[in-house]
Amino acid sequence: MPITNAEIAEVFDRLAALVEIEGDSPFKVRAYQRAARTITSLPVELSQMVQETADLRAVKGIGEQIAAKIHEIVTTGQMQSYERKKAALPEGVLTILEVPGIGPKTAYRIATDLGVTTVDELERALADGRVAALPRMGEKATESILQTLQTRGAKGKRLPVSLTLPIAEQVIAALRERCPSLKTLAPAGSLRRFEETVGDIDLMGTSDDPEKVLDAFADLPLVSEVLVHGPKKASVLVKGMQIDLRIVPEDQFGSLMQYFTGSREHNIQLRELAVRKGLSINEYGITHVDTGEMVAFSDEASLYSYLDLQYIPPELRQGLDEIDLARQGAIPHLIEEADLLGDLHAHTDQSDGRDPLEAMIQAARERGLQYIAITDHSRSSTIANGLNEDRLRHHVQHIRELDSLLPDIKVLAGSEVDIRADGTMDYSDEILADLDFVVGSVHSAMEQDKAAMTRRVVRAMENPRVDVIGHLTCRLLGHRHPTNADVEVVLQAALRTGTAVEINCLPHRLDIKDTHARRARDLGVPMIISTDSHKFEDYSQARLGIGIARRAWCEPKHVLNTLPLEGFLASIKGHKRR
DNA sequence: GCCGTTTTCGGCCCGACTGTTTTCAGTCG
Numbered sequence: 303m304p305i306t307n308a309e310i311a312e313v314f315d316r317l318a319a320l321v322e323i324e325g326d327s328p329f330k331v332r333a334y335q336r337a338a339r340t341i342t343s344l345p346v347e348l349s350q351m352v353q354e355t356a357d358l359r360a361v362k363g364i365g366e367q368i369a370a371k372i373h374e375i376v377t378t379g380q381m382q383s384y385e386r387k388k389a390a391l392p393e394g395v396l397t398i399l400e401v402p403g404i405g406p407k408t409a410y411r412i413a414t415d416l417g418v419t420t421v422d423e424l425e426r427a428l429a430d431g432r433v434a435a436l437p438r439m440g441e442k443a444t445e446s447i448l449q450t451l452q453t454r455g456a457k458g459k460r461l462p463v464s465l466t467l468p469i470a471e472q473v474i475a476a477l478r479e480r481c482p483s484l485k486t487l488a489p490a491g492s493l494r495r496f497e498e499t500v501g502d503i504d505l506m507g508t509s510d511d512p513e514k515v516l517d518a519f520a521d522l523p524l525v526s527e528v529l530v531h532g533p534k535k536a537s538v539l540v541k542g543m544q545i546d547l548r549i550v551p552e553d554q555f556g557s558l559m560q561y562f563t564g565s566r567e568h569n570i571q572l573r574e575l576a577v578r579k580g581l582s583i584n585e586y587g588i589t590h591v592d593t594g595e596m597v598a599f600s601d602e603a604s605l606y607s608y609l610d611l612q613y614i615p616p617e618l619r620q621g622l623d624e625i626d627l628a629r630q631g632a633i634p635h636l637i638e639e640a641d642l643l644g645d646l647h648a649h650t651d652q653s654d655g656r657d658p659l660e661a662m663i664q665a666a667r668e669r670g671l672q673y674i675a676i677t678d679h680s681r682s683s684t685i686a687n688g689l690n691e692d693r694l695r696h697h698v699q700h701i702r703e704l705d706s707l708l709p710d711i712k713v714l715a716g717s718e719v720d721i722r723a724d725g726t727m728d729y730s731d732e733i734l735a736d737l738d739f740v741v742g743s744v745h746s747a748m749e750q751d752k753a754a755m756t757r758r759v760v761r762a763m764e765n766p767r768v769d770v771i772g773h774l775t776c777r778l779l780g781h782r783h784p785t786n787a788d789v790e791v792v793l794q795a796a797l798r799t800g801t802a803v804e805i806n807c808l809p810h811r812l813d814i815k816d817t818h819a820r821r822a823r824d825l826g827v828p829m830i831i832s833t834d835s836h837k838f839e840d841y842s843q844a845r846l847g848i849g850i851a852r853r854a855w856c857e858p859k860h861v862l863n864t865l866p867l868e869g870f871l872a873s874i875k876g877h878k879r880r
Numbered sequence: 881g882c883c884g885t886t887t888t889c890g891g892c893c894c895g896a897c898t899g900t901t902t903t904c905a906g907t908c909g
Contacts, residue, residue, distance in 0.1 A: 329892060333881035365882050405907050438906075443899060491909090504909090532897055546909085548896095561894090566909070573893040578886080584894055 303752065303786075304349035307341050307817075310375055313384055314338035314368075319399055320387040322406040336363045336621075339567045343620045345820035345854075350790050352376040362623065394419030403447040411436050425451060453527070453542075460499035461543065462779045464809030464846060467493065469543055470503045473524060477507075477547075480518045484509050486555055490562040494616045496849030498812050499779065502544035504562050512549035519547050554586050556599035560606075561585035567621025568614075575609060575625060617852040636852045637861055639845055644673040644863040644870060647718065647741055647772060647804065647832035648841075652697050653678035654686035656837040663704065663713055665838030673712040673867045675739040676701050680719040680728035683745055689717070691733060698737070712867050714738035718772055723747040723754075725761025727768065734767035739874070741804065741832075743772035744785065752786040759792050763801040769874050770802040770830050773813040781810070789818050793827050800877035802828040802862055807847035808840070819854035828862050828877060 318334035340363045341348065351358060358369040375381045388396070392413040397420060399409040412418050415436060418427050427433050428448040434441055470489045478484055484507055488494075491504030509515045516536045520528045529537040529544065537546045550558045561569065562585065573583045582589045587598040588608060599605040603613045611628040615636055618624045627633055649655030650662050657665075659676060666674045678697065679688035689697060698715040705713040716739035720728035727734060727742065734740055742762045750758065762768050774792065775784035796803050803822055806813045811834070814822070822829055831847040833840050851861060858864040862873050 327881080330881050332892080336882085363882070367881060403907070407906065438900065438904095440900060443906095446898085502909090530897055535896065537897095562909085564909085570893055577893075578884095582894080585896095 304347070304353075305376060305379065307344055307348055310348055310372060311338040311341040313375060313381055314341065314371075316396055317381070317384045317387070319396065319406055320384070320391060323391060323395065323410045324387065333363070333365075333368070336567060336570075337368050339565075339621060340364070343622060343817065345817045345824065347790065348372055349376050392417075392419075394423075397421060398424055401447065402450050403443075408436075408439070421451070453539075459542075460501045462809055462812075463493060463496060463498055463500050463849070464843070466500040466503055466543065469541055470505065470545075473503070473522070473540060473545060474505065476522050476524055477515070477519055480522070481509070481515050483511055484515055485552060488559070490559055491564060494563050495565065495619060496617050496846075496853060498815060498850075502546060505545060505547045506555070506558050506562055507547065507549045508552040508555050509549050510551065515549050516547065548585070550586065553598045553600050556601040556603075556605050557583075557587050558585050560599075560602045563602075563616050563619060565619050565621050568619035568624070571621060571625050572609070579609070581609075615852065617849060618855065620853070634855060634857050637848060637856050637858050637864065639848045641858045641861070641864040642831060642844055642848070643671065643866060644675075645671055645833055645835070645841060645844070646675040646714075646716070646739060646770065646830050646863055647677050647806070648674055648835040649678050649718070650676060652693070653683070653688055654836060659700065659704065661838055662835065663708070663711065665841055667708075667711050669841050671711060671841075673714060673870065675714040675716040675741075677716040677718040677739065677741050679745075680717055682720045682722065682728045686745075688720070688728075691729070694729070694733065716740060718743050719768075720745050721758060721762040723750065723758065725758040727762065727765055731765075731767060734765075737767070740767050740769050741772040742768040742770070744776055748776055748782075748785050750786065752788055755786045756788040756791050759787050760795040763792075763795050763799045766878055768801060769878065770804050770832075771796070772804045772832070772834070773806040773808075773811050774803060774818070775813050775815075777811070777813055779810050779812065784813075789814070790821070793818075793822050793825055796822070796827045797825055800828075802830045802874065802877070805829055805831045805847045805850050805861075807831065807833045807843040807845075809843060809846060812846060812850060814850075816850050816853040819850055819856065823854050823856055823860050828873070829856070829860060830862050832863075 314334050315338040318331045322331045340361060352373055358364050358372055371381050395409050395413040398404055398412055412433060416427050416432055418424050428444050433439055434444045470493060474487050478487060487505060487507040489503060490506045492500045493503055513533050520531050520536050520538060524540045525538040527539040535546060535548045537544055548558060576583045580591050582591055587596045589596045606613050612631050612633045614624050614628050614633055645666060648662055650659045651657060679686040681688045681690045701713055701715040716737050718741040721742050721744050722728060759771060775787060777784040803814060805819055831851060833843050835841055862870055865873055
């Protein structure tokens with residue numbers, strides 16, 4: 303099982319911490335941290351690149367030494383320099399470092415001077431005053447760390463973006479009600495970039511009286527704890543989630559928004575670019591270093607324009623090559639929710655959906671969709687009340703009768719058909735041939751090893767009746783790991799067989815994810831954004847799939863269901879070798 | 881350790897807040 307990018311990134315992050323504790327050059331620390339962040343957003347697995355002997359140094363932030371370390375960890379499973387450094391430091395340093403409020407310096411002292419190696423021991427050392435006795439530590443500092451530890455645990459939890467959006471919207475509404483002087487108020491940070499999980503919520507606003515707004519914010523009944531409260535920013539806890547609020551005058555809002563939308567790596571690169579132009583960027587504006595004159599920006603587009611850059615949408619601000627491309631005017635016009643003309647994955651009460659067929663169709667019409675596919679589960683999905691052949695035949699007939707009565711929307715009679723453990727489909731080819739649209743999905747035997755799972759999905763794609771693979775990796779955010787399917791091999795097979803790959807919009811799925819979608823886009827694999835609706839409200843989750851597609855640099859042309867009906871049907875029939 | 885429409889060497893993003901301090905280190909984003 304090759305090592306994943308996420309695992310390699312983790313090692314570089316920890317290596318950076320070890321180097322920092324050792325007191326080595328802060329720039330070396332930053333280089334490792336930068337490499338870790340870059341690796342996380344890479345669209346290709348490094349193990350794949352090593353296997354193909356691709357030049358890792360083509361990636362920004364990866365030079366000779368880091369490339370060699372990556373090669374080492376991919377081929378041997380270990381990084382000697384990291385293991386050596388880890389062994390040379392007292393046990394537990396890295397564990398203690400995970401605790402919010404404790405940095406490398408403090409972690410080192412706690413591990414060395416106090417011999418603390420676990421979080422439990424740390425709690426005792428905090429409580430009995432041993433930590434407070436260390437230099438530059440005191441009563442208040444230790445109490446604050448202890449409290450965070452007890453209320454939020456050792457590691458900051460990240461929540462799916464779909465769960466944090468409502469919290470953000472609730473806080474915005476509450477603060478607006480209490481603060482009529484508040485003008486703009488909007489989320490920034492990872493939430494605005496549509497990262498799949500969010501660690502904290504950043505809210506940005508404008509007001510002529512920032513301090514009054516911040517006071518009101520800290521006093522909101524929703525707030526369980528105030529973490530920091532200064533004249534320009536405040537941080538609080540709401541439902542266990544940290545929310546930061548910054549307020550500036552209206553004419554500086556563009557700068558504030560840009561600064562706190564990030565990503566961190568994107569901003570660093572942008573500020574480096576500014577430095578080369580004799581400029582300095584902060585959250586209030588752009589300063590000419592020689593004259594000290596500061597220019598303020600009320601909107602982000604004019605800020606990017608001032609740096610001779612095309613506007614970069616938040617979803618693309620990942621610190622990869624977006625700034626270079628913006629300089630060349632090569633930022634594409636990304637797909638938007640309004641571009642979606644159809645939805646190709648929806649369930650009714652015939653299987654595990656809540657609403658009857660009529661309600662699902664009516665809601666789709668109200669959203670202005672031109673076509674939908676009704677795709678209830680197949681017979682093997684007994685838990686999901688899957689349809690046997692008889693029920694399917696009646697269901698299809700019912701769908702076609704309704705469809706014939708509706709001039710303004712096309713309803714395709716389809717099915718979400720189980721891909722069985724051996725890669726065969728859960729209905730016969732004859733039955734599949736009678737359907738207008740077939741989603742092939744894995745719902746069972748998810749623990750298969752890599753070879754078996756990959757072969758299974760590829761075999762399904764080789765079936766000429768399968769139009770799209772649903773939720774390819776089967777992950778459930780926070781609950782189930784992705785299957786062992788080799789995504790690269792599967793995408794290559796999708797290209798070869800002309801099978802589309804779904805971007806599933808269910809909040810806990812978001813499957814395929816952004817980096818996979820980027821790879822599919824680069825390879826030319828057709829994608830379909832589907833909500834997998836189980837009740838009519840679920841159609842609105844399309845915005846989450848759009849977020850993934852935008853982070854993958856998708857334009858409308860990369861997504862089949864942006865095509866009008868005729869074009870869409872021609873496309874899925876034309877793509878597939880039948 | 882990385883990188884170059886100033887550079888293959890000499891730079892490397894910017895600020896808020898806190899607590900422990902008499903001027904700032906540490907942490908965070």
